[in-house]
Amino acid sequence: MTNIHPNTDNETEKLALEGGEPVRQKALPLEFPGGHFIGPGEIAAITKVLKRKSPFRYYGFEETHETDLFEKEYAQFCRRKFALGVSSGTAALSISLAAMGVGPGQEVLVPGYFWVSTVGAIVRAGAIPVLVDIDDTFCMDPVDLRKKITSKSAVILVVHMSGAPGRLDEICQIAKENNIKVLADCAQANGSSFKGRAIGSFGDMAIFSFQLNKNMTTGEGGMIVCDDKHLYKRAFACHDMGYARDDAGRLDTSDQQYQLWGQGCRMNEISAALGRIQLLKLPQIVKNMNTAKYKIRNNLNDIEGISFRHIIDPEGDSGPFLITIFNKSEVCQQFNKALRAEGVVPPEVGLSNIPMTEWGLHIYYNNKSLTNKTSVSDDGYPWSHPANIDSNYNYSKGELPQMDDLVSRSSIMSIPSVLTEEDISDIIRAYRKVASHIFVKEKITKILSVPSTKTHPPLSITDRKSARGLNVSK
Ligand SMILES: Cc1ncc(COP(=O)(O)O)c(C=O)c1O
Structure with missing residues (x-):
C-alpha cells in the first residue's frame, strides 16, 4: 500500500x-456494492430476456427460465436444498414468517439494531416483536436473548447487521435448547460466511435482499433459502397466489396442505437474469x-x-x-x-x-410506528388482538441499554x-x-481538570505521543 x-x-x-x-x-x-459492478454481462443478460419479450416467470413468448436457474445457483451457493426468488428482502421476511405459521399469540425475538422491514414483517404477521439487546458485535446479544424468551416465543429473527453475524453459535444453541425456530435476515451480509460456512446456511430459513445498496443487486429483489421441503412449499404458495404450481409452472390448487394466501411477490425474469451475473461477481x-x-x-x-x-x-x-x-x-x-x-x-x-x-430506521427507537404501536387498521391490530394483550412491551429509547450506549x-x-x-x-x-488532535486535547483537558496542589511537569515526548493516542511501543 x-x-x-x-x-x-x-x-x-x-x-x-x-x-x-x-x-x-x-x-x-458512493456505497452500492453490487451496483458498481454492473457491466456488459448484466446488460447482455437482461437484453436476452427482453429480446424474447418474456419477462414473466411462468409464461411468455419464449421463456428463458432465468428465475429457475438463479434459484438453483443460489441454493448451491448457500449450501441449501431450496431457494425461492422473490420481489424484495421485505417480501422475503413476510413470506418466511408466513411459512413458519407466525401470527397472533406469538412473539418474535429481534435485535434492536435492524432495518424497519425486519420488525415490520413481524407486526404485519400479527405477532409481537420482542426487542433483544445487542452486544459488542452489534448483533443480538445471546445473554439478553435468554432473558427475553417466554412461552410465546415462536421465532428468533437474527439479523446479521452491517455485513457480518454476531454470536451465531450461541444463538443457534439457545434456539435449539428452547425449541424455537430461527429466521436469519442476511440482507446486509450476502457473501459472508461464519467459521467457514456460508451465511445463508444458518437457521431454519434465511433471507437476502438484492436492493441497490446490497452486496449484490438486482435493483429490487430477494431470496429465501431453507432445507425443509414443507417450509419451502408453504413459502412458495405464500409468495405467489397461495397455491402450489406443477413442474410446467401451472397452478395446482389440489393439495389442501398448500392452499394458503398469496402475497404476489414473484421474482421476474429480468431481475433473475441480472442476479445470476451479479452472483458470479459477489x-x-x-x-x-x-x-x-x-x-x-x-x-x-x-x-x-x-x-x-x-x-x-x-x-x-x-x-x-x-x-x-x-x-x-x-x-x-x-x-x-x-x-x-x-x-x-x-x-x-x-x-x-x-x-x-x-442511522435512521436501523435504530429501534427511531421507528415511530414501533414506538407508537401503530396499526394499519382502525382496530389497533395486532397490538389489540386478544391473543397479544399479554405481550405488552415498550419500544422507546432506554429499552436496550447496551445498544443505546453503543449507538450513542x-x-x-x-x-x-x-x-x-x-x-x-x-x-x-x-x-x-x-x-492526533482530538485525543491529545482530550487527554490534556483531563489532566488539567484533575484537582491537584502540585504543578504538572511539562509532558515528555513519550507522554505527548501516548496522549495523541499513538502506541509508543510500536
Ligand atoms: C437488514 C435488512 N433487512 C431487510 C431489508 C429489506 O430488503 P429490501 O429493501 O429488499 O426490501 C434490508 C434492506 O433494505 C435490510 O437492510
Whole structure:
C-alpha cells in the first residue's frame, strides 16, 4: 500500500475543521456494492430476456427460465436444498414468517439494531416483536436473548447487521435448547460466511435482499433459502397466489396442505437474469470490501481512543461497513465532524461516515410506528388482538441499554466495493490526523481538570505521543 504513515507526527497539520488543508478534496465513491459492478454481462443478460419479450416467470413468448436457474445457483451457493426468488428482502421476511405459521399469540425475538422491514414483517404477521439487546458485535446479544424468551416465543429473527453475524453459535444453541425456530435476515451480509460456512446456511430459513445498496443487486429483489421441503412449499404458495404450481409452472390448487394466501411477490425474469451475473461477481465484491476494511482497521488499531466493532470471524466478514467506537458520545460527534471535514465523505447523495444516532430506521427507537404501536387498521391490530394483550412491551429509547450506549458513541462508514489504494490511504491518514488532535486535547483537558496542589511537569515526548493516542511501543 502506498502513502500510509502510521506513526507520522500529524500534530503539526492543522485540522480542516480549523482551516487546515483537508486530507482529500474528492468525495469517496458512493456505497452500492453490487451496483458498481454492473457491466456488459448484466446488460447482455437482461437484453436476452427482453429480446424474447418474456419477462414473466411462468409464461411468455419464449421463456428463458432465468428465475429457475438463479434459484438453483443460489441454493448451491448457500449450501441449501431450496431457494425461492422473490420481489424484495421485505417480501422475503413476510413470506418466511408466513411459512413458519407466525401470527397472533406469538412473539418474535429481534435485535434492536435492524432495518424497519425486519420488525415490520413481524407486526404485519400479527405477532409481537420482542426487542433483544445487542452486544459488542452489534448483533443480538445471546445473554439478553435468554432473558427475553417466554412461552410465546415462536421465532428468533437474527439479523446479521452491517455485513457480518454476531454470536451465531450461541444463538443457534439457545434456539435449539428452547425449541424455537430461527429466521436469519442476511440482507446486509450476502457473501459472508461464519467459521467457514456460508451465511445463508444458518437457521431454519434465511433471507437476502438484492436492493441497490446490497452486496449484490438486482435493483429490487430477494431470496429465501431453507432445507425443509414443507417450509419451502408453504413459502412458495405464500409468495405467489397461495397455491402450489406443477413442474410446467401451472397452478395446482389440489393439495389442501398448500392452499394458503398469496402475497404476489414473484421474482421476474429480468431481475433473475441480472442476479445470476451479479452472483458470479459477489466473491470479488466481498473480497474488495473485506480487504479494504481490514487494511483500514489494521492500520488504526494502535490508536487508544478508538476501537472497532467486534467481528468474530473477520475472514468471513463481507465488509460493507466500518463501525468505529469511541469512549464518549461527544468525542464521537466531534471526531466524526472533523473526519468529514478532512474529506472522508461520499458524494452528496450518499450516506456514509455518520454518527450511528443518525442511522435512521436501523435504530429501534427511531421507528415511530414501533414506538407508537401503530396499526394499519382502525382496530389497533395486532397490538389489540386478544391473543397479544399479554405481550405488552415498550419500544422507546432506554429499552436496550447496551445498544443505546453503543449507538450513542459509534460512527458508521460504508466501505465501497471500489475503494482505491489512495482512498484507503486517505481514510487512514484522516483518522490518524484527527486522532492526533482530538485525543491529545482530550487527554490534556483531563489532566488539567484533575484537582491537584502540585504543578504538572511539562509532558515528555513519550507522554505527548501516548496522549495523541499513538502506541509508543510500536
Ligand atoms: C437488514 C435488512 N433487512 C431487510 C431489508 C429489506 O430488503 P429490501 O429493501 O429488499 O426490501 C434490508 C434492506 O433494505 C435490510 O437492510
